[in-house]
Each structure stands twice: as structure tokens, then as C-alpha cells.
Amino acid sequence: MATVEAEKEFTFAFGGSKGEKHAARGSSQQSLISALRDSSSVFAEEEKKNEGRTVQLVEREQLRGALNVGMPCRGLPEKAHLEVSFAASGGSQGRQDSAGGQECVTFTVGPAPGERPILKEPEVGVDLCVFALGEETVGEALGKDGRFLPEVCGEGWQLVERKSRQAFPLSLVAKQLPAGPFELGPEGAGAGDQAPLPGTKPGLYQLAQELDQYLKGQLGGGGPWEGAQKEFEELTGGPAPNRLPSHVAKLPMGMNEAVGTLRWNRPGNEGSASCFLLARGHVLTCHHAIKMMVGEGVPESHWGAVVSEAASISFTFRTSGETQWKVATGGLKASSPELDYVILALEVPEGRGSELRPGLASFATKPIPQGVVYTVGRQFTEALMLAPLSPEDGDDLAGRQSFQAFSGCTFSRQPRPERVPYDTEFLHDPAVSGSPVISHYGGLVGLHTGSYQYQERMVEFGTTIQAIAFHIHLSNRPLYQLLFSNNPQKKNCTIM
Template sequence: MAASKQVKMEEEDGAKEKEDVDSKEGHHSHQFRVKFPNDNVEYTVYCNQACTVLEAITSELNTPFMMMMMKKKNCTNNNLIIQMDEVIVATHFPCSCIVKDACLIIHCKPEEVEEARDHDKVLSRDKYSVFCISKDGGQFAKTRKLFKSNTVKHFSYLCVYAKKGITVKEALKEDGRFLDLQDFELSKIEDSKKRTLCTQNIDDLDGKKFKICLYQTPSRANRQANSKQQVQQKQPSASEKSQQNAESVLHRAQQSEISVRRPMESTFNGEVSEWFKHLEEWVTSDSFATMLELRKEDFGKVQQSFSEIDRLKMLIEMGESVCLVKINVFGAENEGTGFVLYDNFVLTNAHLFKVCAGLKRDRWKDDVKITVVFNYEKTNCESKKELKANVWDGNDALDYAILELDIEKHSSNQTTEETEVPPGLLSNFGPSPGDGEACLIGHPNGGVKKLDPTCIIPKEKREESVNQNLEGYSDYILTLCSINQEIKKCPNACVTYNTFMFHGASGSPVFDGHGRVFGLHSGGYFYDFIKPNQSVIEFAQPLLTIFRDFMYKLRESSNRKQLERIEEEAKGNPYLQQILEERIPNIGIEY
């Protein structure tokens, strides 16, 4: 009897203790602020019950929240992004983990950002490990898709929480915004050599920032090994290649046209599908046939390279750094293309600023209005991002200009998403490829971003290419001769090719088949009097030559800060590091 009474008392004590714990975790009191896009009003949310951040917002701010949702078509909770300073949190993020008096900005996106999921009971802050994952991938993950939606890459970090005791892999799966990654590691932002395996516990990750690193797959390793061999070995010129295989290679190239169309008929996600539509148009166009005849041996390989899904995804991701450049001087306008060099610096062509001729250089900052537009990939695109810029440096002889984006001017009245600049391409600079593969990404005619695969025309083939493009116009023999003479004057260093992108595409980056950026698309030789808006051949300035000149300018000006940043970007790139070790002469006319 006494024993039974003792057991009953212990059960009551245990229940009371559990009730006290639940009460402690269920009831708390704190507050945070909430803003909605395009609204300067800040609302205060008073939270006195453990719940998710979205539950707290909808219970306290139901009317303004529903008004925002109604303005956006087909917007559900899974389309929401909740921004907290430089990080974004999931809708099921515990309110107990929100910093006191933090300001949250609620965004509604046209696509699903996180997967719907049932969340566990919200616990007190000490029961969770909260850490941040960078939008940028680490080793072997820089060009891989890591998130369900690319929209999250407009922000610096994704803030992840999970109950202590589970693994990193489980935490990211429960988050709902990450793809189902198999094997990966986390590298610390401040020291990339310090790694955490995906199978390890998250308890020690609290308050830290990481990048996702993947393992090198055999296919990727083989591609890199082949790439290194191509750099080390001297490539044979077009004239040295055997002509005996022309018919068989042409047959393979024509068959590869079918292999390009086949995956295009399959259904796969948005961006790649859009790029393939353009690729299909190009394959069936006249320029395809012209290029096939021009370089029968090389073109089959080029088309096959850029029809690989993995390479297209890589180019699309790197293409996020490409932007439309708009210039306005007292109502006189000009448009071109540019791309992020590093940080908030954009590289484009100097000749775009001919519209400023006659205006004194010291008046440019006040009178030359430069707008840089990112994410312009669809007509009436809501996600496009416009930033103001100023000319920072340049060289007329090499036809390049470096723009500095005026981020601070925008930061006071725009969100992090609206002012964040895509990653730069400087660390991917390289030489003109020996295999002839090339691909341009730009904004021809000031329109939406487009991609054009092509192949390099060697110097000894330039005249032949021009004659083929002008075939049928023998009545203009004197003009054709003068065009050929001008093209012969084109510096040996320039890279030539055929592309549909000329008007408005000046400043476009030219990529090789392995993700290196080797050229700055600068123009072409036109014959408007014969065919309006047509060019016989186009060319690019080598980026390594531009980089060498830029380094000279920085050293002359003793700009230590920018030199240190560039040295950091150049780490791991043998082409840039070699130039940094050179004694560099000045080239041409400075700005």
C-alpha cells in the first residue's frame, strides 16, 4: 500500500515537472518588427506564445498580410521569403530564435521557395542549433544547383535551425529549401579548411556561417584532367588538321543536331528549357549552316559541347553576372552589355560612351546617367534589378571601361535582395581556347538576355569567312575588298567568330566550353548598305590583355585595397597569377 502511494506521488511529481517545462517553453514574451515590400510602414509583432515566425505574423498582422498575398497572384506560404538582415529564414522558423526587435521583410515570389512540411512543437532557443549557409557554393559546388529555387540566391545566407542532436544532412532536409543532397561537407566561411561532414552532429554549428562543398565526381575529374591537358599541349592550327575526316565529322555534327533536339522535347526545369529553345532556333538557322561549312571539323565538337545539360547549367549560372548597361546623356541614349568583374565593379566596352563625346570628363559623374540591369531574362520581368553606376576606370585602346555600382546610394531605400550584386567572373578568366569552342551571353538590341554558341575563326580563315558571308554580292567588289583589308588590320590578339549578337551586345563575356571567360565582345565589321544590321565577322578583346592593363593602372595609382582584393580573387587561377608576377607595361590611352 505504501509502495503504491510512493509510485503515485512520483508520477504526479514527474507530470508536474513536465508541465513546468512545457509551460516554460510554451510561454515567453518578446517582440519583433515586420515590413512588406514597397511599404515603408513597420509593424510590431508581440509574441507571447511559442510558435513559428509565420504563425506569429499571421495572428498579429492578419489584415496587412492578407492584403499583400492578394496583390500577388497564386502566392502561397511556400512562395514566401522572410528576410532578416543579410539572411533569410524559413516560414517555420521558431519565433524563439528571432533576435529581439529584429526587422523582418516579407517577400512573395512567383515560384515555390520551400517545401511544405509539418513542424514540430516550438522549443526554447537553447534547444536549437542555428547556423547559416552561404548562397554561394564552396569547393566543387560553385556551379551546382543547391536550392529548390534560385530566388534564394538574391540573399547572402540561408539561416537554418534544427533541434540539437540531429545530423547536418537531416537539418537541411527538414529545412525544405535545399535540394536532396547526398554526400557533402560544410566549410567555415572564415577558414575553408575547417570542415564538417554531413553525417556529423549540428550541436557545435550554432552561430556559425558555412559554404556547402561537394565531392569531385569521376566525370568532373576527367573533364578537369582533359582541360589541363589542353592547356599544357600545343593545339594544332586549323591548317594543320587533316581534311580526310571532313565528311565523317560533318555527318557526326549533323547527327548531333538531332541529339540536341531530343532533350529539348523532354520536360525539365524553367531556365534550362528557355535556353534550349534559343539553342534550337540557332541550330536550325542560316548561321548554323554557314558555320558548319566554315569549320566542318571543329563545329561538331562545339555544338556537342554546348548541348550538354551540365555545361548549359554552368553557363546559365555564370550568366547571372551578365547585365544590360543603359547610358543617358542629356537625352541621348546608348545600350550595351556588361558583366560583374568582382565585388561591385562591372566590365563593359569603352566605345559605348562615345555618346559622351564633347563632354568634359569631370562632368561625367553629374551628367552621364548609367543604369545597370540584372535578371532581365523575360519581357516585363518583375525580378529584374536596376542599379546606378559611374565610370571608374578604362582604356580606349583596349576598348574597355570599368563601372562602379553605387550600392550605398540605393541601400537606404532598397532591400538586400534589390541591391545585392551577382558574383564576379574575374576568377574564371582564361586564354582563348585551342579547341575553338565559344559562347556569348548578352543583351542584343537592349533586349532580354540571350546565349549564342559559336566557334572561333582563326586568323588564316577570316577572309574565307567574310567571302562566304558576302557570297552573292559580287557587284560590290570594291567594297568587299576594303572590308577584307580592314579585317586584315584586326590585331592578332583579337578573337574572331560569327554571332547574331552585335547591336547592343558590346561588352558581352565570351566563354569557352569549360566555364572560362576569355573575351570581351567588342563589335563587328558591318555592311548595312547591303544587308541592314548585318555583320560579316565579329571580334572580342582578350580578357587577359585587359586584366594586364588594369593591373598596371592599379599599381601606378598605388591602390592597395583593390590590388589585395584582386590578388584574393586570382588565387587558384594560374593565368591571373602569372600576370600578377609580371612587370607590366602601360597600353594605350587611359581614361
């Protein structure tokens, strides 16, 4: 018996969102323009009245852009509502190769301010929503869209995410893009001081701005810091909390046992940092720790040999006591100075693989906007209170790459002599940096990377696990699959 293909239902109105709504539907492979013509006599009549003019479709609530009329219906979100208008003749009639069952993804693009034109026809007043099929790159999707000038779809051009100012090459597979929206412009134009792949170590100005916004809302009798301290003590159970809530303390023992210490001892250079097992014998730690290990002036292409020779990693497993591990030759698998992380593969001698714990990747989850989290070390657990995000972030954490938080030391004003600078802005504490940050509900949400001084207070900060996973996804897809997509506790990784 032949299967009946599911249909996508949507509504549309003429002349703006307040017009009378009409219903339409089409098969998943059918183009929008075909579905409108076949399923709605109202549309067919209106199009006949505007013969010779170009149909324009805009979806403002979810896709937030002018759609390509050739987009397959399966690219529409649920309960989509389209605004239909008719423009002067000469415009694109839409991409024609939308047939087939390939995955359809969309991304929204507008021109970079002050840059060269990107469209064949005058701008429609909204961004353009582009669709890509299967493994098409961003450049391929733009080139097939029909509305963009040919010269902006290839080399020398890039997408820049409007909020984070991250730059993405047009050679990137379109389905690997974050949510957007994006600006299309020449390479190097409009991007912040980020690497081409997502990620940026937070700058002091950005972090301080967020703290300023948060502290303005504190009404403590002695000032905003006193109000923040009172909130901290109420949420964490005291000025210097040294205990965990019972439900957090009952988390799987493997979460504690996955935390380790990275040590190195080279002539004139001895040090340590925290780290933890992520998955399958791979360890996550801080980029700045590896940089301190290898020393200044060593190209990153040579780091792997130094690390495999100088580094040792130890875990305290209840079943086998202190265990020592070396980093495998060629074991530096991924890194980012902007996100301050490194992935190291351990050298696992034959017969010792069963000693390693599964790791924490199976607990990885998306960032949380505020509340209490816990930095888990080998011999300590510290409660941190997240400083709420800036108002413009709201609850949309899709592009969030960093977090900042208060600890008991924030309010005690007691110096910590073990903190050492690792660049001009941030401080490194070997006892904490490189340790996992666990949410109140037991999810792995971050990597603690350092702290910075703000008005004589020490504020902790770190990188979200989601940002690290996304960076690996773009730069080393097989490694991402190995670490985040093949965990027995998660059939499908939801970190992104």
C-alpha cells in the first residue's frame, strides 16, 4: 500500500499581518508557491489580478524574513503565517530544485551596514530567509537562492552573526550555522575580535557591563554588593558554603571521580591545573594551562609533542586508588584560545581501558540563565551564584559562550595568593581552573577558566559546554561525534 505523504498546513494574509487569514497546505516536497496555487483559490484569484508582478512572502514570527517562494513546505515551522504581497516585475521567481527528501534548513541574511549591495533587486525592507538542502554550504545556498548578486556568494565574503559578531565562512555547511540572524559582507568587515569559528573569551568591558546591570537591581541596605551578598547567602546556605544540597551530593559518584589534576614538570617550569574526563579517554582542560606548560614562543603546532612528554594526569578512583595517565602521542585533539579549552586524548595501555570512568559528556546540557552552580574539584566543591545575563540576552542562550558568577571569596575580600595572572586581564587558580561546573540539577554546563578583579572583588567566569561542543562540531566533526553523539546515556546529543 502506498504511503500518504504528510502535508504542511500554514496560513497567509494579503497586505500585512492584520489582513484576513486564509488557510493553505502542501506536501513536504512541494514549493510554497505551488502549494499556495494548488490549495487556495483565494490566492490563485489574487495572483491572476496581479499578473506580471512578483510574489513576495514574509514570515515575521519565527523565520523573520522574506522567504524564497521555491522553498519546500517542509522548511516552514509549525503554525507559520505568511504575509503575501506583489512587487513590480523583474524579481526572482524562486529556486527551482526543491524536490527530494533531503533535510531542509533555513538561515536569515541581511546586508552588512555600509557595505556593498548584495541583492539583484532593491531591498524588500526585511532580511531574506534562505533555505539549504542536505549538505549544501552557505555559499551554495546563497548562489542557488536567485535573489543575491553572484559575486557575494563565493570567496572573499562571510556571514557575521549580528549579536555575537562571530564570523562564519561561506564554505561552512549551512546546517552547522547557529540560529542567527546574519549579515553578509566582505571578509573581515563587521566581525569582532573572534576567530573564524565561534568563540570569544569574554572581555572585561562586556563582563563589567553585565555586572553593572545586575548590581543596579540590588537593593541591599549597604549598597548593591551587600544586596548581592545577601542573595548569595540565601541561595547557597552561608557566606562560605562548604556543603552540597543532598540531591546534588547524591549525583553519580562518577561525576566526582571524573575530575583530575593535570601536572607538568619541565626544567624551570612546574605547575598544575584541574581537568576532567569528557568521554572515551578524552580530557577537557584550559587552553591557558597548556600554554603555561609549553612556555611562551612555542608555536601551537608543536604543543602536542611537549604535552605528551611533560604532562601527567591523575584521578582518584575509589576502586583503584591514585592512577597516573600520560597524554597520547598526537593527543592534542582540539583547542581554542578564545574559548580557553583543550581536548587531550589519554594514552591507554592495553588492559587499562576499564579503569577509566565514562566521563561527563553524557551529562552535558545547555547553559542556564541564573541560579546556583557548583565547581567540582578533586578535593573541593564550591558553590557559585551565576550573575544574571544582560537584559538583551533574556532567556535566549543559543549564542551564549561564557558565564560569570560570585563565590564566597567574592564577598570576603580576602586575597588568594595562589591566583596568578595568565594574561593582562584574567587570573588563574590551579585549584579551580579546568574543573567542571555542574548545575543544581546535575547537568554539566561549563568549564571554569578563571576570574577577574571587579571593584576589588573577584568574579569567577568560564566557558559554556555548549559553546565548546559547537566549536568542536565545526572544527572536528568526527571528534564531536565521538565525544557527544555516541554516549550510551544519550541516543541523540541535545547539547546544541
